[in-house]
Amino acid sequence: MKSKLIVILLLVYHVSLTAQTEGARNPLIFADVPDMSMVRVGDTYYMSSTTMHMNPGVPIMKSKDLSNWEIVNYAYDTLGNADDLNLENGKSYYGKGSWASCIRYHKGLFYVSTFAGNTGKTYIYTTKNIEKGPWTVHSFKPSYHDHSIFYEDDGRIFMIYGGNKLHLVELKSDLSGVIEGTDRVLIENASAPAGLNMLLGAEGSQLFKHDGKYYLFNICWPRGGMRTVVVHRADKVTGPYDEGRLAFQDRGIAQGGIIDTPDGRWFAYLFRDNGAVGRIPYLVPMKWEDGWPIIGINGKAPDTLDLPASKGLIPTIIASDEFKRKKGDRVLPLVWQWNHNPDNSLWSLNERKGYLRLTSGRVVSGFEQAKNTLTQRTFGPVCSGYVCLDVRHMKEGDFAGLGLLQSKFGQIGVQVKDGRKMIKQINVASLGGRNGNNRFEEDSIPLERDKIYLKAECDFRNRKDVARFFYSYDGKGWKHFGSELKMQYTLAHFMGYRFALFNYSTKVAGGYADFDFFRVSDQISKW
Template identity: 65%
Template sequence: MKNPGLIALIFFYTMVVGFTYGQNEKARNPIIHADVPDMSMIRIGETYYMSSTTMHMAPGVPIMKSKDLVNWEIVNYTYDILEDIHPLNLSNGENSYGRGSWASCLRYHEGTYYVSTFASTTGKTHIYTTKDIENGPWKSISFPPSMHDHTLVFEGDKIYLVWGAGRLTMVELEPDLSGVKPGTETVLIENATEPAGNNIMLKAEGSQLFKVDGKYYLFNIAWPRGGMRTVIVHRSDHFHGPYEGKVMLQDKGVAQGGLIDTPNGDWFAYLFRDYGGVGRIPYLVPVRWEEGWPVLGVEGKVPDELDLPKNGSLIPGIVASDDFNRKAGDESLPLVWQWNHNPDPEHWSLSARIGHLRLTNSRVDPDVLQARNTLTQRTIGPVSSGTTKIDVSGMQDGDVAGLSLLQRDYGFVAVRTEGGKKTIIQLLAPEGKEEILEEIPLGQKTVFLKAECDFRDRKDLAYFYFSLDGKEWKPIGAELKMKYTLPHFMGYRFGLFNYATKKPGGFVDFEFFDISDEISLHK
């Protein structure tokens, strides 16, 4: 082509079309392809905040922040540890897998932020308050009983909790939040499941209540047998009722959450979907108002696209790489990290060897599920990989240390020391029963380990690799079928771990952890 004018015209057209397309790119569901269940959300001016469930992890109840409802970052946690007890400490043979703190409620009232949650592990309802949601400090209050899936309600000068499953109960709290005011427990809705029918597998739960234009809207989830997770909304002109209810969404199993509006007056429902090994993932659903009801979805369906800014990477807001180098004044661990159960602070360090995470064994454990100080991050979809380098020269006989994908049916690639010899092993635990699939001699003090996750089309498969130089990677063992199990009730997590099977005192140094939203070794 030799016509300069035509070339310039084509170039201009290409640039304009490309720019317009980029500007018009929309957000897509899920808004976060990672385990962020039981969301509760508020908007303060043009800033959104969201809390979520992390159960047995510590610190717990993450606070996430967004300016556009789509792209989120973790900015705080409401507690470092829920309580100092055996199940949460992974001590005395006990654990809190699938328990810990569940569905939280995030609210803002007269200058104070409130996060309330509950835990069968402690048998209590826990309420945290702060004036500064991003920096704290948080004041902690707790009292029995553990009020299941409750919502916090401010009505006049009184504070209430609505909670329960099927039969929803209301109680008034003491003004200082120290407990339930005696004699205030009443039934708010006798059978909140009724709009979804009589053949029910999961009764209405997950309560979240909102007041919009003088009316009260109570969101719940139910699950009809042979059907899917279903959104039920009850409304009333008065907080105390009576309430009338309707099924407001039944599509893809997207359910449980509540309402949020934007500064320009648009409305959305924030909900989540059970999505296999990656966990329970958040969706946004457009809401329009008809005859005083919030109508969810587009013609009753959850759209793939949303009229919101496009999704960016979950790195580094939800997950992030870490070189374990710390300067004076740096946070000890970025907020993307959580410990599997309460950590033992005397036996992990970022200062024992500069630029490394050192994990030291303080006791003997039977397997990785009981290992103290396993440091975790979420896996993310559609695909993700985690890579680390580990110095194993401090290991003792019987020690096992490496990179895991953590759930009940876990798998890992690790170094094991046995009889004075070190080997690289790949282990899977289908139904929680361990099996070593491959074992390779290791003749050096450092090794690189990698795990790759493929959640595309619900494959839920993971693959493990090792490298002696960080350049040439070799597969090891067999693929892991990442099965979401209720005993853990959580999506798979990358975990850095070290545990002793014979005697305490051994240690390993992790030089870095890199996470990527691509997989390069297994296509």
């Protein structure tokens, strides 16, 4: 007995020691955090990313070690007020909204910029306190695609933008727009270092200064190849950028920039298209050699990094929510984002304490037109989320529950049909053409109770990209229900799959559903 105890203690010690000595691993964040831009202020790193049609928008993440990140703020609550932003009159801005952002710090002020094709504007948000705000917004036309802001030593502000043919403009000191007459071509063909036959021309500009020289990072996609990092170098911010190199080409890990640590190490931050979970960040060691950045270990992104081990994405990037709030708590934790602009009169955490109430305010045709759908990222390699739902006050035609949101979405919930409550599961089995005639698979059975537990499980291992749905009457014994969802990343939404809490009406508005909690896990059942 004593010998067995010693063995057990040794195993525990070994596991503990391994956990302490094991470093960070790639991917850095196994969730949809694309188009990253980073800045270091002292010993603290800040990162912005893209969430397009989700609000609040342009998430700001913070780290002390480059390995463990948490969401600390957003640059804006909403981009504006228009039919497409509000999901009104059949309009939407799926896959649009704010795209690749740029984060910078200059003389005590943080700058976070982005652009939106659907509004036709460029936005620059400024604040002295990036974690608490407040933010000042500056917006102007046109929408400068994939731009990079750069503050020169003399105080002049430049912006590089465009695709393949890259342009340079100078901004007004008050950030109200571009100085007239300053727009000019900076690089005629920025993809050239990677070849001449491109599927995607150079874009995603990020500009940095190191040892007196200027380095412009872009990505491109050669035909028959993969997403590739190219770098151009110049002696002045205005160019010429005659020197260019193919800087990194490994598994399509590309688009981003570079960051240094207080102790002098350098890393490239990039992302990889990883199927249905989305575009996931990688961190790649780099060094300077003959005045050029050398990215990777023998040209590859390593699986392990000489950084502290990750503590996981829960609860800093994704989190459970019991919907109970203490005085001083945020109404909604930062892990949540609404699909499009919310209608704040139709959701509440106060009407029934400890519950999220979603009320239908209009009749819609389906999930993608539903207002007040509340979302969080899914994550890999596997994940699950489940809710407890009170359906007593739903009306005819209402459908409420838990979804996996993308263009090929899946849902499990309760629908009121002909006065009866039904457990219903829907998958988009294939995408329709321009008229949106998607093919659906669905299943339903009667529900004789007022409360039900609903769960979605996702398997992203080796890009398997499948999900299954379950229901339970006690939250313990789960029954698989409906068909398996074949998840697919589509450009229509341009985003990884999201857990989504929804309630909408197809017949008459005014019904509501109460969510007792949302709980998330990095485990799934054995399929």
